[in-house]
Amino acid sequence: MGHIFLISIHVPLLRKKSAFESIETNGGWYLDVAVMAPIYAKKNLVPLLISGDKAFQAHALLEKLPMDVKIIEGPVGKASTIKMVRSIMVKGLEALTAECALAAVEADVLDEVFNSLSAEHPHFDIIKHSIYNFERSISHGKRRAEELKEVSKMLEDLRLANHMSKATAVWQSNIGSLGKTNSNSEIKENFVSFAKQLSSELRDRKE
Secondary structure (H helix, E strand, O other): OOOEEEEOOOOOHHHHHHHHHHHHHOOOEEEEEEEOOOHHHHHHHOOEEEEOOOHHHHHHHHHOOOOOEEEOOOOOOHHHHHHHHHHHHHHHHHHHHHHHHHHHHHOOOHHHHHHHHHHHOOOOOHHHHHHHHHHHHHHHHHHHHHHHHHHHHHHHHOOOOOHHHHHHHHHHHHHHOOOOOOOHHHHHHOHHHHHHHHHHHHHOOOO
16 A cells, blocks of 8 residues: 555645655655644544545545545645635635724724624624634734735636735734734733734734
8 A cells, every 4th residue: 555645735736736746656645635624623523625546545544543534526636725715715804804803993983893894794793703813813823824825826826816815914924923822702801902902013014
């Protein structure tokens, strides 16, 4: 049986195909893997997407560990492409929420803006998502920024605009680089003072 290489790094499809050809030519197995949720909560049962020629063989082994694995039929790169395209929305919403919330606090219109958003989008809890998204960017912003840089390269390969991904990478990097450790509960209890402090620390940063 060949060796199975579990590759979950977010890199553009063309580079994955190149790595696949090199490893397979030398007798290895290349398995494209995308981790689809935070690991700390579900640990070994975090949902995974896998693709590639050896996906079905790998699936039988990984299920026995046990792991939560879903096969995405298709070539190497398809699983991670799903994750990377999804990240345009997920990480982009984090950056968009941060920009909106910080502006609302600085302009002293937080209640009016959030009440308006809640009225127009009753199923979207803007304050809850703001708190959660801030914590995500604080804890993982630097890693998210690197992922979005690779997403931008993927979009270039697809000959598509990547303005949103580039801007998201800047936001994520700046917030993640501050070294803050605020929890969800801490942000919730002092949302306005937290936002003001964050704005102050971000104000003089260079992109």
